[in-house]
Each structure stands twice: as structure tokens, then as C-alpha cells.
Amino acid sequence: QEQFDKAKEYIEQAESMISGRKFVYYAKACYFALKNQKQEAMKNLKEAIAIAPLECKQEAKINPDFDRLRDNPEFKTLISS
Numbered sequence: 001q002e003q004f005d006k007a008k009e010y011i012e013q014a015e016s017m018i019s020g021r022k023f024v025y026y027a028k029a030c031y032f033a034l035k036n037q038k039q040e041a042m043k044n045l046k047e048a049i050a051i052a053p054l055e056c057k058q059e060a061k062i063n064p065d066f067d068r069l070r071d072n073p074e075f076k077t078l079i080s081s
Contacts (some may be wrong), residue, residue: 004034023048029041033065033066033069038068042074045060049079060078
């Protein structure tokens with residue numbers, strides 16, 4: 001739990017320094033997916049994909065952080081479209 005909290009802190013620091021960058025949204029999506037907070041994970045993944053569609057979709061397809069979302073129809077559509 002302590003590692004997750006520290007990760008979230010670092011992500012929030014990065015977000016405040018570099019607002020709107022795809023890697024911040026992507027990192028947040030990974031964080032929330034690992035915490036099984038699916039709605040927040042999807043929201044942030046959508047933001048990342050809006051900024052860098054090809055890169056984020058390809059990465060999300062193979063990133064094990066998103067394994068809990070693989071059966072989600074919205075996730076499947078998001079990474080395949």
C-alpha cells in the first residue's frame with residue numbers, strides 16, 4: 001500500500017509540472033487499474049489516448065497493469081479503435 005501511495009504522490013507531482021502530457025494520464029491510468037479503480041483508469045487512459053492515440057493504444061494492449069480491464073468492453077473498444 002505504501003508503494004501505491006508513493007506512486008500516486010509522484011504522479012500528482014508530475015501532473016502539476018507537466019499538465020496535459022500523455023504520460024501523466026497514462027501513468028494515472030496504470031495506477032488506478034492496479035488499484036482496481038476501473039472508472040478512473042478508463043478516464044485517464046482516454047485522456048492519454050486523446051493526446052497520443054497510436055502509442056498509448058499499442059502500449060495498453062500489452063501492459064500487464066491493465067489486465068483487470070481486459071474483459072471490459074469499453075477497454076476493448078478504446079484500444080482497438
